[in-house]
Amino acid sequence: MAKPTKSTGTRRSGTKTTGTRNAGAKAAGKKPARRDSVPLPLARRLRRAARRGALAVLALVALVLIAPSLVNPPTTPTMMSERMRLGDIDQQWAPMREIAPAMQRAAVAAEDANFCRHWGFDMGAIRGALEAGGRYGASTISQQTVKNVYLWQGRSWPRKALEAVLTPMVELTWSKRRILEVYLNVAEFGEGVFGVDAAAWHYYGIPPSKLSRSQAARLAVLLPNPKDRDPNHLSPTLLRRADQVEEGAATILADGRSDCFDH
DSSP states (O other), rough: OOOOOHHHHHHHHTTTHHHHHHHHHHTOOOOOOOOOOOOHHHHHHHHHHHHHHHHHHHHHHHHHHHHHHHHOOOOOOOHHHHHHHHHHOOOOOGGGSOOOHHHHHHHHHHHHHTTTGSSSHHHHHHHHHHTTTTOOOOOOHHHHHHHHHHHHHHHHHHHHHHHHHHHHHHHHOOOOOHHHHHHHHHEEEEETSSSSHHHHHHSSSSSSGGHHHHHHHHHTTTTSGGGGOOOTOHHHHHHHHHHHHHHHHHHHHHTTTTTTOOO
């Protein structure tokens, strides 16, 4: 009697056909089914968002710091405040080539004689101010430029702290010549009078390129207290100060302390 044959072939024919279906799907141009991706844990998503936010803030800070080294600032916080108070202000940008070298040197001699030799802070001047009990300031032109372009006027620890952080960054990203150019164009020279171009026309009726050594020195002595001083009506004390500034401007030219901007 014949034995029944094994049904191996039948069982094989009943195996899964997933591979066949996938091959058919590929042949038809369809993608095979995929499992849904597992969502990231909340903590990981928060860390990623924080990193992206920090990078965005750093990029914004870098842009704000570097932009004025290439593009003339259209206004400053002080200018905006004075424009709101007075209704209008006088300010016109003058590139360095249109500012008399005598004016450039006078501003440095009056405000920061070691401008070309420090990295934003004049440590000798700071020590001297501390020893004098704070009777006079020791802010450099770099610090004053940071204050005028980015911050607000007045004495306060928060502003001083921000100024101390931003000043070295500006020194790293701007040239000394550019720092002085921006300073001379945004500094206040009188009520509603901003920048050396407006000052030259307002007080002397000439462009800043035509300022004499004496006129430049008189304008420079306005800088610490511009609202209460007039270069054409200086007190005897301020006239002596203007003479000192004029002599100081000649000194920094002779000893090379104007080399970083005077070219």
